[in-house]
Amino acid sequence: MARLLIVHHTPSPSVQTMLESVLSGARNEDITGVEVDTRPALGATVPDVLAADAVVLGTTANIGYMSGALKHFFDTVYYPCLTDTAGLPYSLYVHGNSDTTGAVRAVEGIASGMSWQRHRPPVTVVGDPDGDDRDSCWELGAVTALAALEHAGEE
Numbered sequence: 001m002a003r004l005l006i007v008h009h010t011p012s013p014s015v016q017t018m019l020e021s022v023l024s025g026a027r028n029e030d031i032t033g034v035e036v037d038t039r040p041a042l043g044a045t046v047p048d049v050l051a052a053d054a055v056v057l058g059t060t061a062n063i064g065y066m067s068g069a070l071k072h073f074f075d076t077v078y079y080p081c082l083t084d085t086a087g088l089p090y091s092l093y094v095h096g097n098s099d100t101t102g103a104v105r106a107v108e109g110i111a112s113g114m115s116w117q118r119h120r121p122p123v124t125v126v127g128d129p130d131g132d133d134r135d136s137c138w139e140l141g142a143v144t145a146l147a148a149l150e151h152a153g154e155e
């Protein structure tokens with residue numbers, strides 16, 4: 001069984017909508033053989049990451065950066081996972097109310113430092129997620145679940 005780990009910071013209904021769409025895509029019935037686990041960013045652990053075949057990261061934009069919760073996640077797992085998770089596929093969704101650029105840059109910088117492989121461009125939403133945004137999140141979840149399957153097959 002491949003494992004997809006979703007590490008998210010979800011402080012409001014808008015961000016919950018994005019998470020639910022990602023989950024729905026990752027767990028859609030056309031994808032078999034992938035276990036999908038969700039962890040709030042403040043509760044995700046080193047063993048969670050070491051067991052993952054792909055990761056979806058979800059965060060809000062806060063003061064031009066990722067959320068403190070996701071930063072804490074990276075502070076927790078960076079060195080313990082640095083050697084063993086090189087090449088791990090990941091994807092990212094970000095919610096903000098004005099500008100998500102700094103949050104995307106920050107996450108991609110750290111993920112790149114860990115040698116994780118960005119699986120596709122991030123989904124960014126400003127304001128209330130509409131139908132297209134939900135579809136983009138759904139697709140992000142689905143394709144990252146498939147990446148987990150592929151990565152598990154390579155090991």
Ligand SMILES: Cc1cc2nc3c(=O)[nH]c(=O)nc-3n(C[C@H](O)[C@H](O)[C@H](O)COP(=O)(O)O)c2cc1C
Nearest residue numbers: 012013014060061062063064095096097098099100
């Ligand atoms: C302290 C603080 C800083 C924030 N900084 C940013 C920011 O730099 N860029 C942005 O787009 N939104 C920013 N926001 C808005 C949050 O990203 C937004 O509240 C969050 O995504 C949840 O969305 P919602 O409030 O519409 O439900 C900030 C919010 C707070 C509380």
